[in-house]
Amino acid sequence: MPIGGFVVQTEPAATEKVKKELACLQGVEVYASDEKGNIVIVIESNSSDDMEEIVKKITSMEGVFTTGLAYLNAEDEVEKIEKGEYIPNISLGHNKPH
Amino acid sequence: MGLSRREFLKRTAALTAASYVGLELPFTLHKEASAADVDKWVRGSCRLCGVGCRLDLGVKNGRGVALRGVPESRTNLGYLCMKGMLFYKVMGHPERLTKPLYREKKDQPFKEISWDEALDIAAKKFAGAVTAYGNDSVAYYGSGQALTEETYIFQKVMRGGLKTNNVEGNPRLCMASAVGGYLTSFGADEPIGSYADIEKAHCFFIIGSNMAEAHPVIFRRLMRRKLDNPDKVKVINVDPRVSPTSRIADMHMQFKPGTDLAILNAMAYVIINEKLYDEKFINDYAVFRMGKEKKQVDFAAYKKFLEDYTPEKAAAICGGNITPEKIRTAAHWFAKSPATMSLWTMGINQRKRGVWANNLIHNLHILTGQLLKPGADSFSLTGQPNACGGVREGGGLCHILPGHRLVKIEKLRNQVEEAWGIPKGRIPPKPGYHTVAMFEAINAGKIKAIWINCTSPAQSLPNADKYRKGMSREDCFIVVTDIFPTKTTELANLVLPTAFHFEKTGVYGCTERRSQLTPKAIDPPKGAKPEVWIVREWALRLAKELNDPVIKQCVAPFIGKEEGYELPKAIWDEYSQKLTKNRDNDLRGATYEVLKSMPDGVQWPAPTEAFAKTGGTVKKFVRGIDPLADKEAKDDKPYQFYGPAHKDRKLWIWLRPYKGPAEAPDAEYPFYLSTGRIIDHWHTTSMTGRIPELMRANPYAYVEVNPADAKRLGIKPGDMVEVESRRGKNVLPAKVYEGPIEGMVFVYWHDMHEDRMINRVTKDAYDPGSKEPEFKICACRIKRVSGPKPLKPYIVT
Numbered sequence: 091m092p093i094g095g096f097v098v099q100t101e102p103a104a105t106e107k108v109k110k111e112l113a114c115l116q117g118v119e120v121y122a123s124d125e126k127g128n129i130v131i132v133i134e135s136n137s138s139d140d141m142e143e144i145v146k147k148i149t150s151m152e153g154v155f156t157t158g159l160a161y162l163n164a165e166d167e168v169e170k171i172e173k174g175e176y177i178p179n180i181s182l183g184h185n186k187p188h
Numbered sequence: 189m190g191l192s193r194r195e196f197l198k199r200t201a202a203l204t205a206a207s208y209v210g211l212e213l214p215f216t217l218h219k220e221a222s223a224a225d226v227d228k229w230v231r232g233s234c235r236l237c238g239v240g241c242r243l244d245l246g247v248k249n250g251r252g253v254a255l256r257g258v259p260e261s262r263t264n265l266g267y268l269c270m271k272g273m274l275f276y277k278v279m280g281h282p283e284r285l286t287k288p289l290y291r292e293k294k295d296q297p298f299k300e301i302s303w304d305e306a307l308d309i310a311a312k313k314f315a316g317a318v319t320a321y322g323n324d325s326v327a328y329y330g331s332g333q334a335l336t337e338e339t340y341i342f343q344k345v346m347r348g349g350l351k352t353n354n355v356e357g358n359p360r361l362c363m364a365s366a367v368g369g370y371l372t373s374f375g376a377d378e379p380i381g382s383y384a385d386i387e388k389a390h391c392f393f394i395i396g397s398n399m400a401e402a403h404p405v406i407f408r409r410l411m412r413r414k415l416d417n418p419d420k421v422k423v424i425n426v427d428p429r430v431s432p433t434s435r436i437a438d439m440h441m442q443f444k445p446g447t448d449l450a451i452l453n454a455m456a457y458v459i460i461n462e463k464l465y466d467e468k469f470i471n472d473y474a475v476f477r478m479g480k481e482k483k484q485v486d487f488a489a490y491k492k493f494l495e496d497y498t499p500e501k502a503a504a505i506c507g508g509n510i511t512p513e514k515i516r517t518a519a520h521w522f523a524k525s526p527a528t529m530s531l532w533t534m535g536i537n538q539r540k541r542g543v544w545a546n547n548l549i550h551n552l553h554i555l556t557g558q559l560l561k562p563g564a565d566s567f568s569l570t571g572q573p574n575a576c577g578g579v580r581e582g583g584g585l586c587h588i589l590p591g592h593r594l595v596k597i598e599k600l601r602n603q604v605e606e607a608w609g610i611p612k613g614r615i616p617p618k619p620g621y622h623t624v625a626m627f628e629a630i631n632a633g634k635i636k637a638i639w640i641n642c643t644s645p646a647q648s649l650p651n652a653d654k655y656r657k658g659m660s661r662e663d664c665f666i667v668v669t670d671i672f673p674t675k676t677t678e679l680a681n682l683v684l685p686t687a688f689h690f691e692k693t694g695v696y697g698c699t700e701r702r703s704q705l706t707p708k709a710i711d712p713p714k715g716a717k718p719e720v721w722i723v724r725e726w727a728l729r730l731a732k733e734l735n736d737p738v739i740k741q742c743v744a745p746f747i748g749k750e751e752g753y754e755l756p757k758a759i760w761d762e763y764s765q766k767l768t769k770n771r772d773n774d775l776r777g778a779t780y781e782v783l784k785s786m787p788d789g790v791q792w793p794a795p796t797e798a799f800a801k802t803g804g805t806v807k808k809f810v811r812g813i814d815p816l817a818d819k820e821a822k823d824d825k826p827y828q829f830y831g832p833a834h835k836d837r838k839l840w841i842w843l844r845p846y847k848g849p850a851e852a853p854d855a856e857y858p859f860y861l862s863t864g865r866i867i868d869h870w871h872t873t874s875m876t877g878r879i880p881e882l883m884r885a886n887p888y889a890y891v892e893v894n895p896a897d898a899k900r901l902g903i904k905p906g907d908m909v910e911v912e913s914r915r916g917k918n919v920l921p922a923k924v925y926e927g928p929i930e931g932m933v934f935v936y937w938h939d940m941h942e943d944r945m946i947n948r949v950t951k952d953a954y955d956p957g958s959k960e961p962e963f964k965i966c967a968c969r970i971k972r973v974s975g976p977k978p979l980k981p982y983i984v985t
Contacts, residue, residue, distance in 0.1 A: 093194065095201030097208050097267070099408055102415065121202045121213055127415060128209040132201045134194070138273045145270050155415075155436065156400075156408040158267035161204035163197045163225060163246065164276055165253040171280040172251070178277040 092141050092164040094133045096157050102127040104153025111151055115144060138167060138178065200225050204256055208266050226254050231787070232706030233696050235333060235689045236271035238570030239405050240698025242788050243268055245275065245690050245709050252276045252690060252710055260787035262803065263383060263698065269404045278688055279710065284671055285685035286715035294660055294679060303717070303725075309682055310639075311729035313665040317636035318350060318734065323616070327354035327626055327635050331642035332362070332572030332579050335694030336703070337759040338719040339578035340590060340767075341743070342641065345727045347583075348610050349739035353595050353620035354635070357584045358643045359575035360623040364958035365537040366568040367580060369546020372957075373554070373566075373840055376772050376831025377580055377592060380808045381529075381565030382700045382791065386410055388563030391525035392423045393518075395448065395549065396535020396964075398864065400432035403533075403569055410531075411436065422521045426451065427535060428508065428929045429862070429892075439521075441514060442929050443506035445860045445965045446849035449541060451515060452548035453846060454502030457494040458519035459555050465523070466557030472825060474554050475836065478843035485843065493843045505846065508929050523556040527563025533571060534864065538963040542955045544844040554839045560810055560827050570699040577697015581773045582763065586620035590763060591771035592832060595619045607766040610738050622959035623649075624952055631658030637665040641719060642686070646675040647940060650961045651915045651952035669719055675940055686719055687712035693756045694720075695783065701805070703778050704789030708752045720759060721751040768792070772816065772831060778804070849965035850953030853931065857913060857967035859897075860932040863946050864964075888979050889939035889946060891920045893970070897931065898924040906976035911935065913968040916948035921976065933970055941979075 100108045105127050112118050112131060117140075123129040131148075135141040149157045170176035191199070199217055206213050226246035234241040242261035246254025252275055259266035278284070288306035289298035301309075317325045328346045330339055334357075343355045370377045386409045399407045414421045414436070425437035426448060434440040443451060459465050476490045477483060499512035522528050530553065536545045550566050558564040570576055583590035593600035601615045621629050627649060629635045649655045659666060659679040668680040677683045691712035697703045712718070724743045731740035745762060749755035757780050764775040777800030778790040791804035793816045805814045809827050812818070820830035822837065829837045853860055891909050893901075903909055909922045911933060920935065920943070928934045935946040942948075951966035 091194070092273075093197045093201050095203075095205035097205050099411060099415075119198070119202075122206055122211040124209060124211055126209070128211070130202060130205045130209065130211055130213075132198050132205070134198065138277065142270050142273065155411040156267075156404055158208075158405070158408055159255070159257070159269060159272065160208050160266060161201045161254070161256045162268075162273065163201065163254040164273070165226075165248060168251055168253045168276050168280055171277070171282070174282055177282060 092135055092138050092162060092167055094141055094159060095161040096131050096133065096145070096159055098129040098131055098148060098154060099156045099158065100127040100129060101153045101155070105129060108151055108153050112148065115147065117144060118148075137176065138164060197225060208259060229256070230690065230707060230709035231258060232690055232709070233573065233698070233704045234268065234272055235573040235696065235706075236274060237403060238572050238575060238699045239263060239403055240573065240696065240700070240702055240704055240789075241268055241405055242704065243272060247709055250710055252279050258787050262788045263700070263702065264405045265409065267405050267408055275690065278671065279691070281672075283673070284713050284716065285673065285683060286713045287685060289683040291681055293662060294681065298683065306682060306684060307722070307725050307729055310667050310726050311733050314350065314637045315730055315733035317665070321636050323351040324354060324620070325634065325636040326350055326352060327621065327638045328356070329623070329626065329638060329640045329643065329645060330355070330357035330579065330584055332357065332359040332570075332575030334574060334578055334642045334719065335692070335756070336574060336578040336582045336697060336763065337694045337756040338641070338723070339574070339584040340582045340763045341720055341723045341746075341759050342639070343583045343590070344608065344742050345723055345730070345739065347589070347615045348605070348608050349727055349730060349736070349742045351614060351616055353586050353616055353618065354626065355584060355620060356586050356623050356626050357579045358623075358645070358648060359572065359579040360585060360960060361538070361648060361963070362534060362571045362960070363537055363568065363575050363580070364585070364960040365539065365542025365546055365955055368543035368955070368958040369550060370568070371831075371833045372543065373547050373550035373842065374831060375829055375834025375837070375839075376808070378576060378701050378773075379565060379567045379699070380560060381567060382806050383409065384806055385527070385529050385563050385565045385567070387413055389413065389527050389529040390421055390563065391521050391528040392421070393426070393522055393528060393530040394423065394433060394437070395426040395530065395532045396537075396545075397531055397533040397569060398427070398429075398431040398433045399531060399533070399569065400436070402571070406569065407433070422525065424518050424521060428932055429934055430927050439514065439518060441510055441518065442508040443510050444508060444929065445862055445932055446539070446852070447506040447846070449545055449548055449844065450497060450502040450505040450846040451510065452545070452552065453494060453497035453844075454499050454515045455519040455522065456548070456551055456555060457497045458499060458516050459523050459552065460491050460494060462519070464519065465555045469557035470555065470841075473827060473829070474839045474841050476841045476843065490841065490843060497846070522552060522558070527561060528553070528556070528558040529564060530566045531569055533569045535964055537568075537960060539960075539965065540850040540953055540955055540962045541844075541847045542960050543957040544842070544847070547842040547844050551841050554841050560807060568699070573698065574696040576699060576701070577695060577703055581697060581768075586622050589615070590767040592773055593771070604767065607762075608742065610741055614738060624954050624959065624961060627655040627658060630661070630664050631655065633661065633663055635664055637667075639667045639669070640676055640680075641669045644674040644676040646679055647945060647947060649952070650947055650950040650963055652945065652947040653916050654952065669722060671716070684722060685713075685716040686722070687716050691716070692718035692720075692751075693753045695760055701773070701791045701808075702789050703775060703783065703792065705780060705783035707784070718751050718756070720746075720755050724755070774816065777801075850962055851951050851966045853967045857969045858931070859968050859970055861911065861913065861949065861966050861968040862928070862932060862934045862964050863937045863950060864934065888941070889918075889920055889936050889944040890923045891970070892923045892925065892927045892934040894928050894930045894932065895924055895926060898922065901970065901972060903972045904975075907972050908974045908977050910971050910973050911946075911949055911968050912970075913949045913951065913966055915951065918946055918949055919943045919973060921979070933968065
């Protein structure tokens with residue numbers, strides 16, 4: 091169950107609309123926002139893969155530019171990886187020239 | 189306190205994020221509590237792209253379990269992207285390589301052997317090849333993801349020890365054209381400016397880059413600048429494909445692939461003919477040149493040359509949405525903004541005329557004086573964390589030695605030999621094979637032993653089948669050092685397990701000339717070793733096998749050093765103090781001690797520790813900012829171009845004609861095929877088999893088809909589509925959307941499955957100057973083969 095703290099960067103005119111949409115997403119909690127379009131959220135997900143899915147969904151929302159990660163804790167997932175209960179699927183980064 | 193562990197972690201996450209934007213939350217955590225999430229934080233760099241984000245790895249019970257950004261860092265200002273998750277996923281992954289694996293013949297199964305046996309075999313095979321077939325029968329192929337210490341020691345042993353310049357690396361495939369462009373336009377490699385220009389720019393010219401997906405953290409900075417100044421800041425995106433980057437642009441210029449050289453010349457035409465240029469800047473600092481012989485010509489000749497590129501003529505060449513008016517507007521925005529910054533990546537570099545495309549971008553900056561002042565720069569973004577630092581600066585390509593020295597110049601070779609304490613003449617004068625030539629030499633049976641480090645050419649080379657055939661030859665002994673099995677380990681004789689990032693110590697040099705240290709934070713899996721240890725031990729055995737004390741001399745300063753920190757430190761000391769001394773990438777001030785003390789490392793040139801501690805050189809060539817500009821000044825002018833490649837100390841404006849791609853579509857293969865990377869290509873999610881999820885998650889490569897083409901060919905979303913070129917074919921699911929321009933298809937290339945490995949289809953034509961292949965453009969045909977099919981992920985085991 092990784093936990094991540096993010097700053098979602100939005101178009102200021104769309105901030106309130108995005109906040110409402112974020113509040114509907116499971117595992118997403120909105121903490122604060124400002125007039126510049128920054129929204130502070132925490133995502134709690136079942137796995138890193140799920141968290142990545144949620145972040146992708148947020149980034150593709152109308153009015154959202156980026157979803158910047160500030161803090162991530164995955165201590166229980168790491169434990170699961172170590173115990174062999176969870177095997178992350180990894181296609182290797184270095185299988186690419188750039 | 190009464191907080192549950194999870195609630196405590198959530199509050200920590202929220203407070204950290206809120207602190208980035210100065211927001212108050214209705215709760216706090218007192219100091220003791222806020223330190224309780226992990227045992228310790230170890231500060232290093234992310235290694236998953238070229239931006240150089242600084243992060244702290246949270247270590248608990250000897251394992252990496254958490255990440256947080258470093259807000260004081262001048263690269264990422266604290267922000268990270270989701271690629272960072274790969275750290276903890278990789279570190280404890282049960283499929284990590286942990287034992288040396290060997291087989292004499294490539295059709296045999298691997299068997300586990302000891303490190304002693306493995307190093308003996310590697311030494312015997314390389315020594316045997318050198319003895320029987322000569323020094324140039326062996327080669328090293330490295331990576332922009334290797335640490336500088338690793339690239340440096342590998343190339344030292346190859347050149348100084350084994351007397352060959354067959355030293356190459358995958359940066360040839362991604363930034364060699366940028367190197368060629370910087371050297372021929374500005375006389376020195378690597379950008380003049382920094383990310384810091386983003387906050388001062390008024391016009392962004394983004395060409396051949398989908399930075400929203402590929403460099404999201406830098407894109408965030410750019411968007412912040414735009415959002416804070418919506419009326420003042422313009423964004424121009426030049427790309428044949430609609431992407432998340434183009435969607436935020438004030439102007440998106442969409443054109444037939446490969447015709448952007450005409451757009452760039454047409455913008456220059458407008459700048460000249462509408463007198464938008466900076467005459468004083470040109471007179472003071474620039475000359476015009478043309479042709480192979482670099483002949484100097486005058487302004488009138490340049491003006492005449494541009495007559496072939498009126499906006500009307502260029503618009504006719506480019507197609508898409510390009511109109512003469514659009515070209516004129518773009519030229520005006522570019523030239524008249526108080527500061528213009530260009531940014532590009534592979535769309536410009538991976539081209540038959542990649543160096544020329546780079547030159548033509550630089551031309552616009554030189555003509556308009558949009559250089560050297562705050563916010564103005566011609567800035568190539570890099571894809572890998574250490575293509576700049578390790579490979580470009582550390583001697584990781586066949587024609588360059590450490591410290592931006594050319595192999596072919598005797599004086600420079602002698603400087604290196606002297607620094608290494610080896611006999612004069614030991615480094616051969618002839619550059620080695622560049623990447624495509626190296627793998628062609630394997631095909632031809634000329635290379636008998638190759639060491640491939642931290643990269644997978646069996647997947648990443650264009651026209652991959654042609655080169656996989658050569659790599660499967662029994663007379664070519666292949667050693668691979670890596671952390672996981674790959675398509676290349678499938679063709680290896682000897683596979684050596686290595687330590688991952690944060691499991692060893694070393695320096696990465698990111699896009700903006702910035703070197704940053706990542707110290708060892710946790711132990712590698714038992715059995716995996718850092719490359720610097722592997723090379724040292726191999727070299728000592730090589731010296732014995734070949735009875736050659738000079739090979740031993742190459743690693744003598746490092747014998748007995750502890751491998752986790754002392755050994756890489758000794759290698760860095762030698763490289764930075766001896767090899768960068770008085771070179772344009774002078775890193776003498778960037779000692780491990782200084783690097784450790786900085787939140788974000790040091791930008792070269794940084795000749796002294798005192799200067800390095802200020803952060804180094806934000807802007808090259810500017811007196812008062814760059815210490816070398818002051819030291820090397822030849823007159824009173826504020827800008828001093830001391831780069832090694834231009835003896836006239838001028839910026840060069842090039843007359844480069846428009847040339848199309850090596851292979852344009854024709855009746856038989858009527859589509860353009862372009863390839864690229866995706867933000868999450870670093871990992872694939874587990875298979876769902878259902879098409880909507882599949883498209884959302886992007887776990888497999890797919891082919892993007894323009895709706896007009898899809899309609900014409902009867903292709904529906906999710907249908908299986910065959911993409912075939914003269915070299916090979918793939919069968920992939922279709923994504924139908926307004927991404928690629930009509931007549932073009934686009935495929936991401938992260939998938940290792942044989943059916944979806946797009947480099948089996950791409951072309952291996954390369955730029956005659958930079959030798960970088962044209963991954964971005966070739967001709968193909970497509971057809972629907974079936975409706976949607978469930979797919980299986982492919983992971984090499």
